[in-house]
Amino acid sequence: MNSLWAVTLATLMKDIRLEWRSKDALNSMLFFSLLVVVIFSFSFDPLAEESRHIAGGLIWVAFLFASVVALNQTWARELRNQVLDAYRVSPAPANALFLAKALGNFIFVSVLEALMTPLFVIFYNLRVLGPAWQLIPIAVLGTWALVVNGTFFAAMSVRTRSREIMLPLLLFPISIPAVLGMVAGTTSILTGEESAHFWIVLLLTYDVVFTTACLALFGMILHAE
Amino acid sequence: MKRLFPILSVITAVLLAYALYQALVVAPTDAQQGEVYRIIYYHVPSAWTAFLLFFINFIASIQYIASRKPSTQTAAKWIVLAIGVVGVIACFLPAVQKLIPAGMRPSAVATTVLAIPAFYFLVGKLFPGQRLDVLAVTTAEVGVVFCTIVLVTGPIWARPVWGIWWAPGDIRLTSTLVLWLIYVSYLVLRRFSNSAQTQMLAAALAVFGALDVPLVYFSIWFFRTQHPQPVIGGGGSMDPRMLHVLVINWMAFLCFAFLVCWSRFRLELMHREIEEAHAMESLVGSGVTSKASLPLSRSSR
Amino acid sequence: MNAVKFLFAAYIATWVIHGVYLASLVRRFGRLRQQLKELGKGK
Numbered sequence: 001m002n003s004l005w006a007v008t009l010a011t012l013m014k015d016i017r018l019e020w021r022s023k024d025a026l027n028s029m030l031f032f033s034l035l036v037v038v039i040f041s042f043s044f045d046p047l048a049e050e051s052r053h054i055a056g057g058l059i060w061v062a063f064l065f066a067s068v069v070a071l072n073q074t075w076a077r078e079l080r081n082q083v084l085d086a087y088r089v090s091p092a093p094a095n096a097l098f099l100a101k102a103l104g105n106f107i108f109v110s111v112l113e114a115l116m117t118p119l120f121v122i123f124y125n126l127r128v129l130g131p132a133w134q135l136i137p138i139a140v141l142g143t144w145a146l147v148v149n150g151t152f153f154a155a156m157s158v159r160t161r162s163r164e165i166m167l168p169l170l171l172f173p174i175s176i177p178a179v180l181g182m183v184a185g186t187t188s189i190l191t192g193e194e195s196a197h198f199w200i201v202l203l204l205t206y207d208v209v210f211t212t213a214c215l216a217l218f219g220m221i222l223h224a225e
Numbered sequence: 226m227k228r229l230f231p232i233l234s235v236i237t238a239v240l241l242a243y244a245l246y247q248a249l250v251v252a253p254t255d256a257q258q259g260e261v262y263r264i265i266y267y268h269v270p271s272a273w274t275a276f277l278l279f280f281i282n283f284i285a286s287i288q289y290i291a292s293r294k295p296s297t298q299t300a301a302k303w304i305v306l307a308i309g310v311v312g313v314i315a316c317f318l319p320a321v322q323k324l325i326p327a328g329m330r331p332s333a334v335a336t337t338v339l340a341i342p343a344f345y346f347l348v349g350k351l352f353p354g355q356r357l358d359v360l361a362v363t364t365a366e367v368g369v370v371f372c373t374i375v376l377v378t379g380p381i382w383a384r385p386v387w388g389i390w391w392a393p394g395d396i397r398l399t400s401t402l403v404l405w406l407i408y409v410s411y412l413v414l415r416r417f418s419n420s421a422q423t424q425m426l427a428a429a430l431a432v433f434g435a436l437d438v439p440l441v442y443f444s445i446w447f448f449r450t451q452h453p454q455p456v457i458g459g460g461g462s463m464d465p466r467m468l469h470v471l472v473i474n475w476m477a478f479l480c481f482a483f484l485v486c487w488s489r490f491r492l493e494l495m496h497r498e499i500e501e502a503h504a505m506e507s508l509v510g511s512g513v514t515s516k517a518s519l520p521l522s523r524s525s526r
Numbered sequence: 527m528n529a530v531k532f533l534f535a536a537y538i539a540t541w542v543i544h545g546v547y548l549a550s551l552v553r554r555f556g557r558l559r560q561q562l563k564e565l566g567k568g569k
Contacts, residue, residue: 149433156426160418169413170430173406174437177444184448198447206440213436217429220290224422245537261529264536271540370547377543378536385529481544488551495558502565 004099007092011100016107018077025073025108029066033116036062041123055124056186060179062116064146067109068168071150074101075158087222094219102151102214109143129192138189138196141203142182145210149174152214155221178206230487237480244470244477252470264382265467270475271374272401274482278368279404284344285352285361286431289424292357305345312338358424359497361431363489365411367482372405394449396442403441407434 019025040058044051078084087097120126128135150171157166172179185199248266255262291301315321316335352360379398380390393399411430415423463471 156414156429159422160414162417166414166417170410173403173410174433176403176406177437177440180444180448184451188451194451202440202444202447209436209440210433213433217290217432220293220425221429224425259529261533263533267537267540367547370543374540374543377539381532381536381539385532485544485548485551488555492551492554492558495555495562499558499561499565506565 004093004096007096008099008103011097012103015100015104019104019108025070026111029069029108029112030115032069033062033066033112034119036065037116037119037123044124051124052126052129052190053187055120055126056190057183058124059120060142060182060186063109063113063143064172064175064179066112067105067143067146067150068171070105070108070112071147071154071171072164072167074105074151074154079158094222095215097222098151098155098214098218102148105147105151106144109147110139113139113143126190128190130189130196132189134189134196134200135186137200138182138185138203141200141207142178142185145178145182145203145206146171146175148207148211148214152218152221155218178203181206230484233480233484237477237484240477240480244474247470247473253464253466255467258386261382261385264378266470266474268375268378268382269471270478271371271378272397273475274478275368275371275375275401275404277479278364278371278482278486279408281344281348282361282364282368282408283431283435284341284348285357285364286428286435288345288349289357289361289428290432292354293425302345305342309339309342312341355497358428359490359493361424361428362415362493363486365408365415365431367486367489369405369408369412370485371478371482372401372408375401376405394445394452396445396449399445400438400441404434404438407437 036058040062043054075084078087150167153170153174154167157163157170160166181199181203185196185203188194188196188199244266248263252263252266254260287301291297313335316331316338322331348357348360376398379401383392383395384390391398407430411427411434414430415427418426
């Protein structure tokens, strides 16, 4: 058990350090989200109350596409210089690698969300009518839902043709309940009309189910071939 | 064996014609919807067939993953047996019976739960080794065809009845759409991935898809309660004469689906044999491959 | 009646979809049989 966390932490720190030095993924994600925010802001009537109903959907669509940018390069670095093969023959548990990658992606996307949210609030003139603190569990659980499956599917697509297309193609259908939860939950909180309680529970269930599934099957994916 | 196929095809064609006659002529007219409701006789059997095929795909995928190691294989067998036993017993416990929706008898639910181990062992016996994967591909593809029909006939039915083509809160149609999307991505993965690991990856995706389905259902169910929308196809009980015609049509489509699957299965087997033959050729050089080493193709009509 | 148009549209659509799929199966069978012949001839 110790070795699992030790390896996870080591791999995670390596990824963060590498990303911090180049800031490749972070920059592309940021720029992409900014573009989405600006373009969609044209569809907003700044004084209309109805804007609050669609803001939730737009925000999460923007984050969804931005995460795909991050997820696509998850394994790209490992493929070069046969790092992935080296990992497969090492005694390190496969799950450690998966957790490290998933946590790394989680951190990157969370940083992105933290940076973008004030921009959304400004461009869409958002005022939260419901309990704003509930947005945090939704953001955390929702991001983990996207990232955990995304990291898994990224590993699956890495050996296919057109891997950049493969990832969203595989990820989006499976993520629909999670995305619905994020969007509906955010909208409930923004409009204050309904309780987001059910959506938070749904996201939690989704996270538990799929984190377990990913951990159970990742070893098989890694060693396939 | 090969004679059987044309005979069954004729029988199926007759069945389908009979079912069509029942659907259009014999079945009574609906009081509210008039004649349009008859779309149900194609819409619902297609849905049930698609779900059955996807279920078989799920079973085959799990077995394929489990069969990698003898330990996982045995473990899987015990788990499936446990699910069957626990599920059947649970259906007769009062605490669980409260959860069963009104209108469903506990014995019906118990029989459905028993289907899981029944299918598991049947599939395992009839489709050893590689054939599990061939079965998976077959049921996925034919399932997508039937699912497409559900998604096309659904809106065609909704438009005259409700005035709208699509309602996002329609739990059945939206769940079916997600299922369709998952299996289309499954087929794309199969097409874009190369040999050895494809089968394992696809099996993993099928498992993920199966885990996703209940979550999809519940999320849309709750979404509906917040945004009430018409249910396409309606709910509630059915005139027994209509139910009778519905089942006839389902039986006909099941026979049809069986024949299509059988064809697709043979196609896939032939395809894999030819690929192996090509591989042998490039490995050892020509002169090795003869008709004798392609048993399936040799016996084809 | 206008609504009956939808009924026939649905039935026809069903068989068109089935037909397209069956046609693709037939085409694939044909291609495989062609490859088989080539394999047989090459020996």
